[in-house]
Amino acid sequence: MSMSLEEARSLAGAIRTEIAKAIVGQDETVEHLLIALIAQGHVLLEGPPGTAKTFLAQSFAAATGLEFGRIQFTPDLLPGDILGSNLFNFQTSQFTLTRGPIFRELLLADEINRTPPKTQAALLEAMQERRVTLDGESHALSPRFMVVATQNPIENQGVYPLPEAQLDRFLFKLLVPYPSAEEEAKIVTRFGTRSGPPKAGDFGVSMVADAAAISAAQEAVKTVTLAEEVVAYIVALVRATRGNPDIANGASPRAAVLLANAARARAALHGRDYVLPDDVKALAVSTLRHRLVLSPAAEIEGRQIEQLVTGLIEQTEAPK
Numbered sequence: 001m002s003m004s005l006e007e008a009r010s011l012a013g014a015i016r017t018e019i020a021k022a023i024v025g026q027d028e029t030v031e032h033l034l035i036a037l038i039a040q041g042h043v044l045l046e047g048p049p050g051t052a053k054t055f056l057a058q059s060f061a062a063a064t065g066l067e068f069g070r071i072q073f074t075p076d077l078l079p080g081d082i083l084g085s086n087l088f089n090f091q092t093s094q095f096t097l098t099r100g101p102i103f104r105e106l107l108l109a110d111e112i113n114r115t116p117p118k119t120q121a122a123l124l125e126a127m128q129e130r131r132v133t134l135d136g137e138s139h140a141l142s143p144r145f146m147v148v149a150t151q152n153p154i155e156n157q158g159v160y161p162l163p164e165a166q167l168d169r170f171l172f173k174l175l176v177p178y179p180s181a182e183e184e185a186k187i188v189t190r191f192g193t194r195s196g197p198p199k200a201g202d203f204g205v206s207m208v209a210d211a212a213a214i215s216a217a218q219e220a221v222k223t224v225t226l227a228e229e230v231v232a233y234i235v236a237l238v239r240a241t242r243g244n245p246d247i248a249n250g251a252s253p254r255a256a257v258l259l260a261n262a263a264r265a266r267a268a269l270h271g272r273d274y275v276l277p278d279d280v281k282a283l284a285v286s287t288l289r290h291r292l293v294l295s296p297a298a299e300i301e302g303r304q305i306e307q308l309v310t311g312l313i314e315q316t317e318a319p320k
Helices: 005-020 027-038 053-064 079-083 117-129 181-191 211-221 228-240 253-269 277-288 296-300 305-315
Strands: 043-046 068-072 084-089 094-099 106-110 131-134 137-140 146-151 172-175 247-249
Touching (some): 005 027, 005 053, 005 211, 005 253, 027 043, 027 146, 027 172, 027 211, 027 253, 043 053, 053 106, 079 117, 117 131, 172 277, 211 253, 228 253, 228 305, 253 277, 277 305
Parallel strands (some): 043 172, 068 106
Antiparallel strands (some): 084 094
16 A cells, blocks of 8 residues: 555544544644654653543554553563563463563553663663564564653652663653643533543544554655755754763764654655755754753753753754
């Protein structure tokens, strides 16, 4: 199945419409999720409790037709609880693979920072190579495999900050804010009389895409033109994070590659077959914020990563 860029854009619009049946607001977050899906990236959602992070992931899976799996990360979670294990079958005298929840297309890693680094690391190979290794045997995951992880920014008890190697696997880190007063009124009206957790199907969210359509959209985006001038701009922006005295650790080459892929996807969703510098600027903060580490002096001064990235965008000359 092949798909034109216009068809990919139309598909994304249909997915947005379905998600809006259940989710109030969060338009920017939904767009980033769509970009990540088409660019074959992963997303880390950070926001206070009760801002519908989990419900958003469920609604996104329902609209896109992705097979959904959820893991509630806890301090006693083990790698085998994520990956699965080979169990001995006494009837056949053979080991049989019992697949864990990672063998899904959209995996919700809920409160990912509540489990120790050893268990967090079970996702590294899957997120980078879309495969897992169990007892020396490699098992492929779906090419549409996508991790949507959540974490709570206001808790510091019983949590394990994600190591840099883990953070670098995420295409975006998105900050999910509290809704506006108008949006909150709509939320209360929509959910105020309900009992129990909401489900996407209860609000008429239906599947408007399937595996073939998602794969075709991912292939279509690869045809978007990325001019040499825009490549140079992306590289200059990423390299600027490494020479800034306020930044102890800058972004890796992987960040430049992922930013370029995401810019292609954004261009397609906006109806273009070429990337503009504005595509790069629109995605730079969400692509870089989790990859940068402030210097001790910058931390003492209360500097914010988002402010630094915005400053670098303003200082880096963009092609005309």
